[in-house]
Amino acid sequence: CLVNCPFGAINETHSALDVVIKKLADPNTQVVGIIAPAVRVAVGEEFGFAKGELVTNKLYGAMNQAGFKIFDCNFAADLTIMEEGSEFIHRLHGNLKGEADAGALPQFTSCCPGWVRYLETQYPSLLPNLSTAKSPQQMAGTVAKTYGANVYDMPPENIFTVSVMPCTSKKFEASRPEFNDAWAYHKNNGSSAAEYPDVDAVLTTREMAQLLKLLEIDLAKANDFEGDSLFSHYTGAGTIFGTTGGVMEAAVRTAHKVLTGDEMAQLDFEPVRGLEGVKEAEITLFDKSLGQEITAKVAVVHDMGKNVAPILKDVMAGTSPYHFIEVMNCAGGCVNGGGQPIDGSGTSWLGKA
Ligand code: SF4
Structure with missing residues (x-):
């Protein structure tokens, strides 16, 4: 007890x-x-x-x-995604324009303290990739x-x-x-x-x-x-922070609205949903401020201990294809976090031990 x-x-x-x-x-x-x-x-x-x-x-x-x-805290998650989404657009634009102080890509999400601590202790050279937005x-x-x-x-x-x-x-x-x-x-x-x-x-x-x-x-x-x-x-963007892919889906919706001036026609962004260890997606849209079509590649990682190392290996080698990566420590994201109820059946929120 x-x-x-x-x-x-x-x-x-x-x-x-x-x-x-x-x-x-x-x-x-x-x-x-x-x-x-x-x-x-x-x-x-x-x-x-x-x-x-x-x-x-x-x-x-x-x-x-x-x-x-x-x-x-959903209200604050909305604030986070405005900050994190704006930061991503700033980094993406800066890199496309070849600005020296554009900020590192891929940008990593920063709302999971388990992931942030892991990066600090295991991959400190990648700290510039971490979003500066607070959780x-x-x-x-x-x-x-x-x-x-x-x-x-x-x-x-x-x-x-x-x-x-x-x-x-x-x-x-x-x-x-x-x-x-x-x-x-x-x-x-x-x-x-x-x-x-x-x-x-x-x-x-x-x-x-x-x-x-x-x-x-x-x-x-x-x-x-x-x-x-x-x-x-x-x-709804703040609400979906609770599950794997939620932060990325919220970020994609925000980036679409800011870059094109329009909401996404279909708000559900299916490629980042589900329980695969690593999910990836590609978004092509017309960027009004640049006056050109751009493509962003994103990845979503959960159950970090099992899935994140190969992704970081590519980032360290400079061969990562991604512009933005969401990482959550827990399998399934926060809905399956270590502080959630334990029902005594030996099963977790994902239905397995
Ligand atoms: Fe990260 Fe798990 Fe905490 Fe969510 S519950 S912030 S995934 S450690």
């Missing part, structure tokens, strides 16, 4: 829950819950819903009852404590951000010392606020279920709630 580990090896679970419970009871603190895309299709399992049943508004309602303000979790934390301070009408130091993630490595990501942009923002704007992280605590999907049970809130009986600010609004 995670909570009762007799060796004290895993006490983070207990301490994160304890801290969040204390903050929820503190009248001087506004706790903001940042809910990742993959959580809403899994947490219901802990309360008797069928596997995969979407419980977004029930989860909003239960968390609202517990005292959270709702910040849907949705980190963008959400920054926005909640900057723009959100006005929305919540609270000093940023009284806002406590709790992300709810399908992922255990998001705890590590939130603890990285470079992620205190909100503090830097307020300091530059004359605030004397003490240093604080963008994301104060990370709970896994399992831990959120534990929290609700500790607070005696039954998700199944919670009132549906639509959210209470623009942070509960998002597009």
Whole structure:
């Protein structure tokens, strides 16, 4: 049992829950819950819903009852894809024009902390290929404590951000010392606020279920709630971040709109869907700003330990055919992350052990 580990090896679970419970009871603190895309299709399992049943508004309602303000991480995923998609177009254009400071291609996605850490430790020479966009979790934390301070009408130091993630490595990501942009923002704007992280605590999907049970809130009986600010609004592009290929599909949609001025006629981008270890696709479109037709090649990799090495070998050798590569550590993407419910049957979200 995670909570009762007799060796004290895993006490983070207990301490994160304890801290969040204390903050929820503190009248001087506004706790903001940042809910990742993959959580809403899994947490219901802990309360008797069928596997995969979407419980977004029930989860909003239960968390609202517990005292959270709702910040849907899908909103932040939309921000991420605008940043990451724009960066990709900038790099692609710069390379096509032969600009010296165009930025490295292929561009890698940067929203999976397991993948980012792997690249840092195993292939540090490829770090320039990593998108400079922060992950949705980190963008959400920054926005909640900057723009959100006005929305919540609270000093940023009284806002406590709790992300709810399908992922255990998001705890590590939130603890990285470079992620205190909100503090830097307020300091530059004359605030004397003490240093604080963008994301104060990370709970896994399992831990959120534990929290609700500790607070005696039954998700199944919670009132549906639509959210209470623009942070509960998002597009389908933000939602599909939760599965392998989702970030790439969102990026392709964004790039198409920006480069051609039109939405894709068919929004579903099938070549990057499914559970093949490496998926690839090619997009040819008329680029209005360049006044010419261009072709971009993309690849999607999940189950990273098994599949990414040959792709990186080609990038290291300068022979990679791709312009943009999505990498996710977990098989199937975040929906199958290490923080999702375990049903005891020995099967994962992919239906295999
Ligand atoms: Fe976390 Fe896995 Fe998603 Fe990476 S793919 S962000 S490790 S859940």
